[in-house]
Amino acid sequence: MAPVVKSTSRPKWQRLPPKNVYYYRCPDHRKNYVMSFAFCFDREEDIYQFAYCYPYTYTRFQHYLDNLQKRNMDYFFREQLGQSMQQRQLDLLTITSPDNLREGAEQKVVFITGRVHPGETPSSFVCQGIIDFLVSQHPIACVLREHLVFKIAPMLNPDGVYLGNYRCSLMGFDLNRHWLDPSPWAHPTLHGVKQLIIQMHNDPKTSLEFYIDIHAHSTMMNGFMYGNIFEDEDRFQRQAVFPKLLCQNAEDFSYSSTSFNRDAVKAGTGRRFLGGVLDHTSYCYTLEVSFYSYIARGTTAAVPYTEEAYMKLGQNVARTFLDYYRLDPMVEKLAIPMPRLRPDAEPEATGEMRPAGTPSLAYRRHSTVDLVDITV
Numbered sequence: 001m002a003p004v005v006k007s008t009s010r011p012k013w014q015r016l017p018p019k020n021v022y023y024y025r026c027p028d029h030r031k032n033y034v035m036s037f038a039f040c041f042d043r044e045e046d047i048y049q050f051a052y053c054y055p056y057t058y059t060r061f062q063h064y065l066d067n068l069q070k071r072n073m074d075y076f077f078r079e080q081l082g083q084s085m086q087q088r089q090l091d092l093l094t095i096t097s098p099d100n101l102r103e104g105a106e107q108k109v110v111f112i113t114g115r116v117h118p119g120e121t122p123s124s125f126v127c128q129g130i131i132d133f134l135v136s137q138h139p140i141a142c143v144l145r146e147h148l149v150f151k152i153a154p155m156l157n158p159d160g161v162y163l164g165n166y167r168c169s170l171m172g173f174d175l176n177r178h179w180l181d182p183s184p185w186a187h188p189t190l191h192g193v194k195q196l197i198i199q200m201h202n203d204p205k206t207s208l209e210f211y212i213d214i215h216a217h218s219t220m221m222n223g224f225m226y227g228n229i230f231e232d233e234d235r236f237q238r239q240a241v242f243p244k245l246l247c248q249n250a251e252d253f254s255y256s257s258t259s260f261n262r263d264a265v266k267a268g269t270g271r272r273f274l275g276g277v278l279d280h281t282s283y284c285y286t287l288e289v290s291f292y293s294y295i296a297r298g299t300t301a302a303v304p305y306t307e308e309a310y311m312k313l314g315q316n317v318a319r320t321f322l323d324y325y326r327l328d329p330m331v332e333k334l335a336i337p338m339p340r341l342r343p344d345a346e347p348e349a350t351g352e353m354r355p356a357g358t359p360s361l362a363y364r365r366h367s368t369v370d371l372v373d374i375t376v
């Protein structure tokens, strides 16, 4: 792990070089591990901020969704599924072609959740990568919207995010251990999401095919998944298909780190609980991504994750549904010549990825200033 830093004159978060970060057992702290880092404060008038990982706040998230809503896309819907204990929004997004929402239409649903653990900010960047891609005009996104209904609750623990908690809700609960019996009073956001999923499961017109809960991991590298163990060997094998396909699409995703388990300690997680409730055609995963770095296939050097790399992983998760459902021929049909973009047009979702609400030129300008060059 290496902290990130920004200053008032260089507002883009940058990671400290690993060579300036030290871990050691410290005799002054009862031989506990201590992390320290060397850093040069080069501008007296600047205010400097340090963080464990790139922050992604509740406020930023709300602005991001407000901006998406303003685009009036007929395939993007935002609703409030509930409220947290401190009255913050539990947002639910639906991304699909309006045809799939007609009365009586059959739906294949992919359900995605994030930030149940509020300190795991990479979860939000991955989730934003998924959303940005799915609402784009990319032919793959158009085909996915035609065939699937994406239900996304990107921030399951808004109070924890707002308060700066690392793992818990306002009341001190680890919400990812309460899926078995969430209380509408003590765990209102979890209760709301669970009720919706169960309701969809009981609807004969709805086929809930995937549930993916996005987390960040503090010791492992790369992106990887946790899945469930089933007695049915065929189902167990089929569960490995999606992570294998994702591994082909994303250089930072590791199939070898992906594992399947039924530890007692994970019994209250969304992945374990829903894996036991949903039928044999549904797959439930935890998607983990490293807080720090990845080793791309065929290389040995660790590449520190950037905000853009986290979003790229999200984009690749979304694209993988095309392979899973074998929808490639549909994309070829759609691949008509695209109109030329104006020089000042926004980048497509497949191109440069950047934080929501940041003008692209300003973003490029900041990224050329390397704050960490001045570390010692």
Ligand SMILES: [Zn+2]
Pocket: 117, 120, 215, 216
């Ligand atoms: Zn987590």
